[in-house]
Amino acid sequence: MEITDTGILCSGIKEGKLGLALAKCSGNVAGLFTKNSIKAAPVRICEENIADGKIEGLIVNSGNANAFTGEKGLEDAMEMCKIAAELLKCNTKDIAIASTGVIGRKLDMEWIRKKAVEVYHDLGNSKQHADKFGKAIMTTDKFLKKAHSEKAKISAVAKGAGMIAPNLATMLCFIFTTAKFDSGELYEMLKTAAENSFNRLTVDGDTSTNDTVLLISTCKDKVDRDMFSEELTKVCRSLAYQIARDGEGATRVFTVRVMGAEDDEIAARIAKAVASSLLVKTAIFGRDPNWGRIVAAVGYTANVDEKISISFLANSEVTLVDRGIILGNEEKAKKLMEENEEFEILIDLHRGTGEGFAIGCDLSHDYVKLNSAYTT
Amino acid sequence: MEITDTGILCSGIKEGKLGLALAKCSGNVAGLFTKNSIKAAPVRICEENIADGKIEGLIVNSGNANAFTGEKGLEDAMEMCKIAAELLKCNTKDIAIASTGVIGRKLDMEWIRKKAVEVYHDLGNSKQHADKFGKAIMTTDKFLKKAHSEKAKISAVAKGAGMIAPNLATMLCFIFTTAKFDSGELYEMLKTAAENSFNRLTVDGDTSTNDTVLLISTCKDKVDRDMFSEELTKVCRSLAYQIARDGEGATRVFTVRVMGAEDDEIAARIAKAVASSLLVKTAIFGRDPNWGRIVAAVGYTANVDEKISISFLANSEVTLVDRGIILGNEEKAKKLMEENEEFEILIDLHRGTGEGFAIGCDLSHDYVKLNSAYTT
Numbered sequence: 001m002e003i004t005d006t007g008i009l010c011s012g013i014k015e016g017k018l019g020l021a022l023a024k025c026s027g028n029v030a031g032l033f034t035k036n037s038i039k040a041a042p043v044r045i046c047e048e049n050i051a052d053g054k055i056e057g058l059i060v061n062s063g064n065a066n067a068f069t070g071e072k073g074l075e076d077a078m079e080m081c082k083i084a085a086e087l088l089k090c091n092t093k094d095i096a097i098a099s100t101g102v103i104g105r106k107l108d109m110e111w112i113r114k115k116a117v118e119v120y121h122d123l124g125n126s127k128q129h130a131d132k133f134g135k136a137i138m139t140t141d142k143f144l145k146k147a148h149s150e151k152a153k154i155s156a157v158a159k160g161a162g163m164i165a166p167n168l169a170t171m172l173c174f175i176f177t178t179a180k181f182d183s184g185e186l187y188e189m190l191k192t193a194a195e196n197s198f199n200r201l202t203v204d205g206d207t208s209t210n211d212t213v214l215l216i217s218t219c220k221d222k223v224d225r226d227m228f229s230e231e232l233t234k235v236c237r238s239l240a241y242q243i244a245r246d247g248e249g250a251t252r253v254f255t256v257r258v259m260g261a262e263d264d265e266i267a268a269r270i271a272k273a274v275a276s277s278l279l280v281k282t283a284i285f286g287r288d289p290n291w292g293r294i295v296a297a298v299g300y301t302a303n304v305d306e307k308i309s310i311s312f313l314a315n316s317e318v319t320l321v322d323r324g325i326i327l328g329n330e331e332k333a334k335k336l337m338e339e340n341e342e343f344e345i346l347i348d349l350h351r352g353t354g355e356g357f358a359i360g361c362d363l364s365h366d367y368v369k370l371n372s373a374y375t376t
Numbered sequence: 377m378e379i380t381d382t383g384i385l386c387s388g389i390k391e392g393k394l395g396l397a398l399a400k401c402s403g404n405v406a407g408l409f410t411k412n413s414i415k416a417a418p419v420r421i422c423e424e425n426i427a428d429g430k431i432e433g434l435i436v437n438s439g440n441a442n443a444f445t446g447e448k449g450l451e452d453a454m455e456m457c458k459i460a461a462e463l464l465k466c467n468t469k470d471i472a473i474a475s476t477g478v479i480g481r482k483l484d485m486e487w488i489r490k491k492a493v494e495v496y497h498d499l500g501n502s503k504q505h506a507d508k509f510g511k512a513i514m515t516t517d518k519f520l521k522k523a524h525s526e527k528a529k530i531s532a533v534a535k536g537a538g539m540i541a542p543n544l545a546t547m548l549c550f551i552f553t554t555a556k557f558d559s560g561e562l563y564e565m566l567k568t569a570a571e572n573s574f575n576r577l578t579v580d581g582d583t584s585t586n587d588t589v590l591l592i593s594t595c596k597d598k599v600d601r602d603m604f605s606e607e608l609t610k611v612c613r614s615l616a617y618q619i620a621r622d623g624e625g626a627t628r629v630f631t632v633r634v635m636g637a638e639d640d641e642i643a644a645r646i647a648k649a650v651a652s653s654l655l656v657k658t659a660i661f662g663r664d665p666n667w668g669r670i671v672a673a674v675g676y677t678a679n680v681d682e683k684i685s686i687s688f689l690a691n692s693e694v695t696l697v698d699r700g701i702i703l704g705n706e707e708k709a710k711k712l713m714e715e716n717e718e719f720e721i722l723i724d725l726h727r728g729t730g731e732g733f734a735i736g737c738d739l740s741h742d743y744v745k746l747n748s749a750y751t752t
Contacts, residue, residue, distance in 0.1 A: 036672060036675040037676070037680050038671055038672065038681070038682060067668075068671055068702075102668070104667070104671075209672055209675060278743075278747070279747060282743070282748040283747065285744065291480070292444065292480050295480075296414065296583070296584060300412045303413045304413050304414065305413075305414070306446060324444075324446055326480050363654075363744060365745065367654075367744070368739060368740060368743070368744055371655060371662070372658040372662030372664070
């Protein structure tokens with residue numbers, strides 16, 4: 001199921017590092033934005049424009065984040081909305097906008113104006129149109145992240161992995177659906193879904209200036225709310241895993257699941273610390289089930305004791321430490337890590353009923369290569 | 377000035393990855409220990425033994441951290457103290473102890489007992505003895521970190537860089553002085569010194585299970601307190617820089633100085649976030665004055681606006697951003713990074729009078745190589 005199967009029209013264009021994408025999508029909208037206090041201009045304008053929950057169109061550019069660009073940046077973002085609104089014949093305030101790319105450079109508004117007209121004349125609802133839209137929003141992505149739910153009538157695309165790329169901002173995610181919900185309902189369900197997917201993802205811990213997730217409904221179908229909410233979370237979870245898999249240089253994606261904590265908040269904090277630990281990330285790149293580094297990361301995050309259990313799970317389950325007793329199963333765990341591109345690290349603190357999880361990827365030579373080779 | 381010039385006797389032995397060091401050091405003591413909640417056995421025993429501020433001797437082993445070793449680990453640490461006490465003919469409770477090395481392995485107590493006797497018979501006060509002590513406490517260190525103050529009569533050695541090594545714990549630091557202060561005074565001055573040195577250091581963000589800093593006074597000389605305190609901070613600062621320089625694979629050491637924040641706490645938090653950011657660390661390895669990544673790290677740490685100034689300082693000063701205005705001095709800053717192994721990144725938020733700093737090192741290919749190549 002492509003994004004165009006939800007009744008939207010779209011297209012896009014990519015020239016070198018620059019891209020422009022346009023969508024005609026009449027309906028309700030809800031959005032989540034970066035928590036970075038230095039918000040890019042398009043984020044600020046988009047937040048304003050979708051505040052009434054209504055949308056007519058979406059304009060996205062790649063290659064330039066329009067971030068740290070001052071007043072001129074805000075003017076340019078507003079101008080982009082105006083360009084889209086004139087083409088789509090709607091109110092400027094009904095245009096959603098997103099940008100991704102280099103920070104601190106002025107937009108080439110001439111290029112954007114020209115390309116917007118071209119893309120507008122190419123709008124359509126075929127798979128090819130969806131592909132063009134997807135291609136136009138990507139930056140250093142190795143592939144476009146896509147997920148859908150037939151029964152909840154959701155189709156979504158995403159790009160990026162936090163601030164994975166050299167000086168580039170951004171995770172962008174556009175979720176389209178025909179399921180009829182008002183914008184308040186969409187917002188609630190999107191928040192829950194993001195909390196259990198994107199917000200659990202840690203690639204390098206950096207939060208970009210441009211992160212944007214939009215949920216857009218063309219309101220054509222009646223769909224059960226609980227089912228929709230569940231499917232939406234699944235779609236977002238799938239995208240989060242794909243983003244981790246495309247984390248720069250990543251060779252393994254893993255979930256850290258913590259149970260037995262005093263409460264859920266502590267469990268989530270520990271899971272995130274373990275998934276973010278450079279020593280854990282490099283050990284996983286080396287296929288080393290280095291539970292000592294896991295123990296250390298748990299210990300510097302929260303108040304725990306040695307009665308911890310640690311297991312690795314994929315096609316099989318290997319317990320390394322059982323309530324503080326070291327079982328000596330390193331070879332088995334190493335084999336599991338070699339054979340599975342995705343696995344879970346399960347940590348049981350045996351202290352309470354708190355649970356939480358985080359999604360991470362390993363840290364490879366290529367991460368350093370990609371992120372150091374670039375010159376501003 | 378060597379540690380033996382403070383009147384202590386010491387020696388050490390290194391066999392393969394295992395080391396044992398002993399010091400006879402009668403006097404007052406104060407210590408700071410890891411904040412990791414999973415504290416190694418020697419840390420817990422040392423905290424207890426120095427609680428009365430008195431010390432007669434110090435025993436340190438390397439190659440095995442005696443961490444995550446349960447009750448047996450505590451027994452072994454106590455046994456180590458007993459071995460040292462019997463040799464040095466003092467109370468077991470007057471022995472300070474530290475361990476560094478692999479987590480989760482039982483100590484080879486036979487080896488320790490045997491070597492302790494050998495080292496004891498070799499105790500002395502020459503430079504060679506100080507060298508043997510230093511060599512015995514190192515693990516993957518490329519060099520022993522040393523610093524001293526002639527006028528405050530301080531001589532110190534340190535090893536490690538947080539959890540820089542594969543599955544190895546620990547920064548250990550032993551500071552000896554002849555300056556007469558009671559243990560409460562020593563503690564206060566050590567806390568201040570550590571707060572402005574070791575606690576500002578971020579190599580990979582991981583805090584080990586074994587980190588230990590001891591300040592030991594043989595109480596032979598009267599020294600001005602203010603001068604001593606100042607010199608102690610300088611000594612610790614020097615050691616912290618040396619540890620950063622020896623951070624695995626590090627090619628550059630940098631200080632992030634933040635000024636103009638709402639308060640000191642926010643400034644310190646921002647400095648630490650910038651110094652810890654993987655994207656900033658890899659950019660520095662690539663000699664890329666990537667202020668966009670700095671801005672992003674500032675923005676996800678605290679509430680700021682675009683009116684930031686960012687400069688790089690070493691033999692010269694290069695301002696990249698002045699109150700939000702991008703000056704385009706990237707080439708000059710790049711040259712500064714190429715020419716100086718140490719430099720400062722100065723960030724002025726222009727919001728208040730809060731100041732803070734952090735010390736970091738870059739993230740190189742070698743960091744990943746060293747930390748992934750090891751198998752448990």
